[in-house]
Each structure stands twice: as structure tokens, then as C-alpha cells.
Amino acid sequence: MHFELTDDRRMLADTLNRFLTDTYGIEHRNKVAYEAPFHDPAKWAELAELGPLFALVPEEQGGFGGAGFDIATVFEPLGRALCPEPVLPALMAARLLAAAGEDLEPLLSGATRYAVALGETDAPYALEDIATEAAPAGEGWELTGRKSVVYGGNAAGKFLVAARAGDVIGVYEVDAEDAAVTGYGMIDGGGAAEVFLEKTKARQVLADAGAALQDALDFGALALCAEAVGAMDVTYDMTLDYLKTRKQFGRAIGSFQALQHRMVEMKTEIEQARSITILAASRMGTEEQSRTVSMAKNLIGRAAKLVAEEAIQMHGGIAMTWEYPASHYAKRLVMIDHQLGDTDHHLEKVMAGLQVA
Amino acid sequence: MDLNFTPEETAFRDEVRAFLKDELPSEVADKVRAGRELTKADMERWHAILNARGWLAATWPKEHGGAGWNAVQRHIFEEECCLASAPRIVPFGLFMLGPVLIKFGSPEQQKAVLPRILDGSDWWCQGYSEPGAGSDLASLKTRAVRDGDHYVINGQKTWTTLGQHANKIFCLVRTSTEGKPQQGISFILVDLDTPGIEMRPIKLIEGGHEVNEVFFTDVRVPAENLVGEENQGWTIAKYLLTHERTNIAGVGFSVQAFEQLKSLAQQVRRGGKRLIDNPLFAARLAQIEIDLEAMKITNLRMLAEAQKNGAPGPESSILKIKGTVIRQALNDLSRRALGPAAAPFPSEDLEGNLAVAPADHARDAARYFNNRKISIFGGSNEIQKNILTKAMLEL
């Protein structure tokens, strides 16, 4: 047993960390993350050139990774930098296109940005609840429905949309220009969109996509867990640093035991979060993939909220300001729980697994 | 033991309710319910309506134009206002400076300042905190040096809430460096138009502008603006802290937030089911309801105690701690209830057809982040625990 990354993965992590530290500092990040198009298209191209997208898929599909630990390796640095580039939608789209045996080159090279449109107003997390309909039309298909809060949808060229034809949920590709797309920014930076489909022209990618969609969701959730671990580490360091330097009552506030114990609790939860993410990464591609990812996403939801709230509280007023980076980390950490299933959604999934003998 | 209001108290509550129904402008209440930013005019309008009824200055005695209410009446009024989504009364002039001047001010100061707070001629803000002096307020450094019949002020205040609307600021300043830090502090009134003052906005976590920094460079303030004696400022500040403490639990806010949350959980659907029918969510909601029911009684018990003793004791720190924890838990749960719909940056564009969240809830995440402040300001919850440790534990 060991917990070291392979040399290849370590190199990729180093490259990404260096690129993001050097060119995607928090000031730049805050400038691009909160203004349309809510990311930096030039940096997206540079990032894609470094190859992290290729790390998201296995060799058979033209990549050089695709395992759970590859995903974690890519997303942890993105989390450390609070990077708003739409890498998560690319990962999920890649899983779906790969499942359909399609050409991934335009996606992996960064040339085409995809968004994956699953959630709806009344079906934010659970696939089985979605109502968007697919109907055959001539050679192709037409989709009708509304997809809500589609991450990266504001800057996507193509959408992969989950829609039902009768009882069967499939995946359909829609060109952004064929749909009515309203993009907007997010409270924690980055962009999303409402996608209105009204007999919108579509191409069927997967007729019966239940398993492929669950797989894409699992990989997406794992990525969010790794992102959160990266962001939590930075938030923890920032808070610890502040406790050492901020003085009140003539001493560093870090000298107060009331705060010391809470730092230790924070650290404990972060280590637990790291562990469950490692566990989930190790189980990708096994039968326990989904349930373990749900465990991870549940724990991450709880830990990230604790870290965010405690970091603000222990900083005092300063972390309530836009100017101070911890506020942006806190927002991202809390809002990760609103993506791809929250703590309760995943708790229910883990609970359901209890009943399987 | 009788937990019911007396007939007089019930009559008073009905009177307040009727007044709110008739007089609270619905477009202002709509904004409050949805957590939208109020304009200066909105707040001034509500103040004027309350003032016309004589209900603006709840804590002031009648002879100064106050409502002359006792603690229970104030509690009833505050709770009813919250339930009706009335704007919060801007506290700095009315609940902070007013009581200070009534207790420590000269008759001239009272005459010059109090009526202008009531009629809205002046908007006061609170200049206590400094970049280096937060929890440790007594370490404040902004200097006021006597020069003839003026004080000359140099330094910086920060976190000045709604300072952008204000024309006046009351400050704690250092007038002596002798003895203990608490002994060299004075309380002074400053006109924000005085040369040498610069105010800069601070943007908060959710993007709003409600606090500011204020810089003082050789600001000359007439000596008669000093309140009380020179170097008596700490006593005044401590007196004010106890006054800040009446509605400290924010029970009204919580009751209102709970009602809104319950209704939200009935509107939100996951698959074919209402969120409130989801056992995990319902459990969270019920848990908060239990805490809130207890909090109402804790609040009333301490209110009764304060009524008896004339002032709230250190136990009011319990109200601050638990009250803010409950409010924050409610904000947290509303945000969760929305799922992904909580995540868009609030904007006017996302309304009507494009609305992502149910009406009145587009700003729930923003409100959650903004309300992290309530356990930090007015004495952080850690400081409240230190107070309780000293006062109760006798270790």
C-alpha cells in the first residue's frame, strides 16, 4: 500500500499548479470569473494546450489518463486556484462521447467547448426525474424542455442534453445556436445558462444513456470533490497564516485556544475529505463507483461548508470582503454542494445502498 | 408562570399589526422579503411613517419624542415588523446615539441632535472599529488632539455601515495615551462634511455595498461636540453596548425566515414530490423549528429579567450567540432548498420568464453569505463566549 502519485501524475499536477499560480492569480481570476463570459477564453486555450483535458480520458479514446486519480490530479490544482474555466463540463461531456464511441479530438484539444445539460427546475439532481422530451423528427430528433443552471452553458458551442423518449433517457447533441441560451454569472464566479428547447433540432448520441449518464455524474462529482480538497487546503493555509499575524489584545489571535481547537477540527475534516476522495478515486471503474462517489460528495459537502464558515468566522470582518481572497474560496466551497447533488441527495444514495444485502 | 401576553399586550400587538397592514408600503416590504437592496429613500420613507406615528424611537423616553415603550412592547413591535417584512430601523442614530445623548449628552446636544434624528435631517453612522481595533476595540488609535476650542482628528475608521448615506458620524477617539487603553478614549460627534474626511466603499463577499472605510486627516471638530467628559468614552461605549443588546437575538428575523423557508419547501419540487415531503429535509426543518421555539422563550425570559433589573445582564450574550446561530442555520437551509437555483449571481435579468429560483428567493445564497457577518459584528460570538466565561463560570 502507498499513497504516492505516479511520476506522470505528479508532473501534470506540478505543471498545472505552476501555470495557474503564474498566470491565473486571484486578482485575474476575480476579474474574469464575475464578468461575461465568466472565464478567460485566451487562458482556456493555453490551459488546453498543457494537456489536462487529455488526462481526463483513457488512451483508447485518444487521451492519456481517465482513471479516478487522473481526474483528481487535474481538479485539485483547479480548486487551489479557484479556476473558473469550464473543465468540469468537458470531463462529463468526454465521458458521454466516449461511451458513444465518438471522436473526442475537438473536445480534448479545447477547440469545441461542451456543456452537459442535465438538471431541470423540478429535477435538479436526480436523473430519473427529468422531463425534457426527445421526439424523432425526420432524420434526426427534436427536444422540448428547459434545462436549468447548466454549468459552462454560457460559453459552450455544443450541448449534450439528457432527454427522455418515453421511459428511456438518452443523450442528444444540440448546437448552441439552435437553442435559446441565456447565460449568466454565478455567485461564486464562473458561468452557467438556462437552455430553452422548443422542438429544437438535435442529434442522438446515446439512445439509452442511463448508465453513461450515471458514469458522467460520478466522474463529475469526483472532480468536484478533488476541486474542493484543493480549495480547502488553500483556505486552511490562509486562515492559519492570518491567525499567526492578526493581533488583538496584544497577541496573535492564533494564541487563543478557542480558535486553536477549531483550526484542528478544520484540519481533521480536510484530512477526512482528502481520504474519502482518494477512496472514491480508487473505486472508479468498479462496481462500487457510484456509492463511493456519493459518500465522498456527502462528506465533501459537510467539510467544505465547515471550512468556509469557520474560515470566515475566524478571520473576522476581513473575510467578509470581496477584496480578501478567502471570501471567494468560501463561496466556492459552499456552492460546490449545489452542483451534481448536495449532501442530502448523496446521503440518500448511500442510505439506499444499505438495504442491498 | 404564564406564557401568554396580558390583555394590554395583546391589544398593543393588534394595534401594531393594524398599523403595519395600513402603513407599510408594499413595494418596500416586497424588497425586504426578497432580500433586495433598499435605497436610502426606502429607508427614509419608512422612518418618516414610523415617526409620524411616534413609533420611530422605541427606546427613547416620551419627553424626547420616543415611544416610551417597555421591553415587552419593544419586543412585540420588533417581531411584528419582521413578520410584516418591514425594513429594519437604521439603528445608528435611533438605537445607539440617541440613548447615549439622553444619558450622557448636554441639554444643548440633546436639543440640537435628537429632533434631527427623528425627522430624518441627519443620518448617523458608527465610527468605532479600526483596521487594528476590532474585537479589541480599546486598542483604537484614531487620535483627537485638543487645539483651542477644537479637536484635531487623525486616523482611520472602518466597517462603517451605511456610511455612504450618512452626513454625520459618532466616533470613539483616543484623547490620551496615559494609563489603561480604556481610560484614554472619548466619544465625539463629527460632521462628515468637515474638510479632511474621505469615505471609501468596501465591497462585501456577496457583492453589496453596505460598509465603508473613513479616513481622517487633520479634521477640525468643535470641542463642544465631545459627548460626556474627555476620556469617558469607554463608559459610554459600554453603556451603548447594553442598549445594542435589546433585539440581539433577532428572533423576529428568525420567525420570519422560518415561515418563508417552510413555504419555499412546499414550492420546491424534486421529481414529483415537494421538498417538504423529503424526510431528510423535513428533519432539518423540524430541528430548526425546535431550536427556534426554545429561543423565543429564552428571549422572553431574559427580557422579563431585564425588565425587572433595568438592564440586560451578561446572559444576553446567550441570546446573541444562539440567536445568530439559528438565523444562520435558517439562511443555510433556504440556500440548500434551492439546489442549483441558489447559485446564479443575483441580478434583475434573472426575473420573470428567466427566473431560476422561486419568487423572493433569488437572493437566498447572497443573504446566507452576507449574514455570516451577524456572528462577527456587535461583539463576535467568540467574544460573547469570553464574556459569559467571565460572568458565569467563576473558574
Ligand SMILES: Cc1cc2nc3c(=O)[nH]c(=O)nc-3n(C[C@H](O)[C@H](O)[C@H](O)COP(=O)(O)OP(=O)(O)OC[C@H]3O[C@@H](n4cnc5c(N)ncnc54)[C@H](O)[C@@H]3O)c2cc1C
Ligand atoms: C458587515 C459588517 C458591518 C459592520 N459595521 C460596523 C459599524 O457600522 N461600525 C463599527 O464600528 N464596526 C462595524 N463592524 C465591525 C465589527 O464590529 C468587527 O468586525 C468586529 O468587532 C470584529 O473585529 P474584526 O473584524 O477586526 O475581527 P478580529 O477582532 O480581528 O477577530 C478575528 C477573529 O478572532 C476572534 N477573537 C478575537 N479576540 C478573541 C479572543 N480574545 N478570544 C477568542 N477569539 C477571539 C474573533 O472572534 C474572530 O473570530 C462591522 C463588521 C462587519 C463585518
